Amino acid sequence: MSTAHATFMQAQVDTAIHDGFEMAASEAGVDVDNRDFVETQAAFWAYLQLAQGHGAEAVYTREQVSAALNLAVDDMAEQLHGGTADDIDNFAVNAALTLLETPGASFEDITVECYGEDAAEVSRWLTQAA
Numbered sequence: 001m002s003t004a005h006a007t008f009m010q011a012q013v014d015t016a017i018h019d020g021f022e023m024a025a026s027e028a029g030v031d032v033d034n035r036d037f038v039e040t041q042a043a044f045w046a047y048l049q050l051a052q053g054h055g056a057e058a059v060y061t062r063e064q065v066s067a068a069l070n071l072a073v074d075d076m077a078e079q080l081h082g083g084t085a086d087d088i089d090n091f092a093v094n095a096a097l098t099l100l101e102t103p104g105a106s107f108e109d110i111t112v113e114c115y116g117e118d119a120a121e122v123s124r125w126l127t128q129a130a
Helices: 010-028 035-051 062-081 087-101 107-115 119-129
Strands: 007-009 059-061
Touching (some): 007 010, 010 035, 010 059, 010 087, 035 062, 059 062, 062 087, 107 119
Antiparallel strands (some): 007 059
């Protein structure tokens, strides 16, 4: 399914972000309410609001969501760790963007689509990054 010109309501974006970060935290064995994730999500919503008005009727393209989410992850990695995003952060981005387009995608679906790897291998990466 091509979503190049699709738009997503704020509730769809919120669900995808929430579920993507939940999945990353679960597979990595970290608390989803960790400082890194909380601050990244706050930055994401601030950047997305700058891209287009924030409100009940706000709609966003995949490109807007991707740009805001990647910027938030990179900025928080720099501010909190003085470096680049780790595997957990990168998986959260990939999971959220996949779930935006394919709600209900499983961990295995995301690992195959985004990494070309089986779920056990990506799970190992996430656990090691924790």
